[in-house]
Amino acid sequence: MKKKLVVLSGAGISAESGVKTFRDSDGLWENHRIEDVASPEGFARNPQMVLDFYNARRKQLNEVLPNDAHKILAELEKDFDVEIITQNVDDLHERAGSSKVVHLHGELKKARPVNSDSKVIPWEGDLNLGDLNFEGIQLRPHIVWFGEMVPEMNKAIAITEKADIFLVIGTSMQVYPAAGLIHYIPEDCEVFVIDPNLENSYTKDSHCFKMTASEGMKKLSEILQKERG
Structure with a gap:
C-alpha cells in the first residue's frame, strides 16, 4: 500500500x-490594491475592473508552463x-x-454565478459583464476573495x-x-x-x-x- x-x-x-504573486514588498498585485481586486467589496464597487484584472491573470497563465x-x-x-x-x-x-x-x-479557469459558490463551470477566455450562466445570473471568477468562506x-x-x-x-x-x-x-x-x-x-x-x-x-x-x- x-x-x-x-x-x-x-x-x-x-x-x-x-x-506573478501579490505578496511583494509594496503589497500591490500588478499595481492594484488587494482590496480592490480580491474582495467582494472591490467587485461591488467596480466589477468590470475586477473582471479585467482576472482576464489578464488568465491570459498570463496560458503563457507559462x-x-x-x-x-x-x-x-x-x-x-x-x-x-x-x-x-x-x-x-x-x-x-x-x-x-x-x-x-x-479557487481556480482562474473556472467561473461561477455571483449568488453562489457552487454551480462552477469551466472558463478559458475573458469574462465580462453580461456573461451569464444558464439561469441568467452574472458570472464572476471562481476565486475565494478575502473575507469569503x-x-x-x-x-x-x-x-x-x-x-x-x-x-x-x-x-x-x-x-x-x-x-x-x-x-x-x-x-x-x-x-x-x-x-x-x-x-x-x-x-x-x-x-x-x-x-x-x-x-x-x-x-x-x-x-x-x-x-x-
Whole structure:
C-alpha cells in the first residue's frame, strides 16, 4: 500500500514558472490594491475592473508552463498516494500531471454565478459583464476573495488527517485558514518544508530545505525514494 504524501503548496512553487504573486514588498498585485481586486467589496464597487484584472491573470497563465517542482510532484504518484492542497489559483499542478488537486482559493479557469459558490463551470477566455450562466445570473471568477468562506477547507482537513508524509512548499504560512492545516497533521507524520525564505518552526531542521521549489523537490524526491528502498 502506497504511503500518503499530502502537499500544501503556495505561490512560491508557481513563481518559478513566471506566475506573478501579490505578496511583494509594496503589497500591490500588478499595481492594484488587494482590496480592490480580491474582495467582494472591490467587485461591488467596480466589477468590470475586477473582471479585467482576472482576464489578464488568465491570459498570463496560458503563457507559462509547469516547472520541475510541479513535474516531480506528478511523478511521485508512481510510488506514493499524492494529494495536493494548493493555495494557488493556476492549473500548473494539473498540467504537470497531478491527478488529485484541491484548490483552496479557487481556480482562474473556472467561473461561477455571483449568488453562489457552487454551480462552477469551466472558463478559458475573458469574462465580462453580461456573461451569464444558464439561469441568467452574472458570472464572476471562481476565486475565494478575502473575507469569503473557503468551501474546500473541510475536504483539505480530512486529507491532511490521513497524511503519512506532509510537505509545505512555496507558502509563507501567513494566510488562514490554509496555514491552520498544520494543526491537523498526524503525530507520527513526517513533515518537510521547502521554501528559500521560510523560518522553519514546523519540523526538524534536517527536513527543512531553504531552496527554490524545484531544487527542494529534487532533493526531497531522492530522500523519499531512498526511504522507500
